Amino acid sequence: MSSHIPDVDEVAPDFKVLMASGEEFRLKTALKNTHYIMLIFYRGHW
Amino acid sequence: MAEIKKQYADIIKYKTRAYAISVDSPKQSRAVASEMMLPFDLLCDVDKQVIQLYGLVNPFEHGGIARPAIFIINPGGKICYRSIDGTAQRVDLTHVLNFLKAHYVNPDLTNKEKVDKKWIVPSWGTTRQIVKNMILRGNQADWKHYGLFPLSPIIIPLKKLKRKMEKKGKSANPS
Numbered sequence: 001m002s003s004h005i006p007d008v009d010e011v012a013p014d015f016k017v018l019m020a021s022g023e024e025f026r027l028k029t030a031l032k033n034t035h036y037i038m039l040i041f042y043r044g045h046w
Numbered sequence: 047m048a049e050i051k052k053q054y055a056d057i058i059k060y061k062t063r064a065y066a067i068s069v070d071s072p073k074q075s076r077a078v079a080s081e082m083m084l085p086f087d088l089l090c091d092v093d094k095q096v097i098q099l100y101g102l103v104n105p106f107e108h109g110g111i112a113r114p115a116i117f118i119i120n121p122g123g124k125i126c127y128r129s130i131d132g133t134a135q136r137v138d139l140t141h142v143l144n145f146l147k148a149h150y151v152n153p154d155l156t157n158k159e160k161v162d163k164k165w166i167v168p169s170w171g172t173t174r175q176i177v178k179n180m181i182l183r184g185n186q187a188d189w190k191h192y193g194l195f196p197l198s199p200i201i202i203p204l205k206k207l208k209r210k211m212e213k214k215g216k217s218a219n220p221s
Binding site for chain 1: 047064065066068070075089115142
């Protein structure tokens with residue numbers, strides 16, 4: 001388990017997850033389709 | 047998230063798309079998205095692979111959930127902005143927007159948000175949810191975050207001191 005939080009100027013680790021719609025999301029692919037990505041980590045529906 | 051929703055038109059203006067990620071299932075995420083009428087997609091890190099990859103696991107709550115944070119990633123895949131936040135203390139979204147604006151002019155700009163976090167006064171909706179969690183699920187963690195906030199002038203310097211001591215210990219004993 002990594003405890004390193006990626007810093008600015010580092011390459012954002014790529015990942016693949018499901019979207020709420022059930023479609024697949026991959027960071028690398030999303031970066032191709034748009035200019036910038038704002039990734040918001042949130043605590044969830046507690 | 048509600049604040050980001052309000053400012054989303056401005057975020058899009060700077061050629062940025064937002065994705066919000068949590069350990070919720072697609073079903074739970076769909077409920078959040080429709081309840082809040084969010085204009086951006088929610089990502090479901092059900093097996094916690096992404097929050098581990100980004101070092102953002104908060105193991106003390108609900109069996110391990112994400113620490114609140116914002117990353118902005120440029121088209122080259124590099125992080126150009128990051129803010130690691132607390133449950134009751136988040137970055138002011140105007141800072142993020144100012145960064146996007148400045149970055150639009152100067153793409154080499156990077157920023158690591160360290161200070162100027164603003165305390166969140168829980169909204170009526172949040173308060174209702176916290177009380178519901180306490181009563182229905184016996185969960186007191188959320189309440190603790192907001193309840194401890196008046197003690198922050200003591201807690202934050204203590205945490206800083208602890209980190210300093212740890213660093214000193216490491217440099218004295220490099221193994």
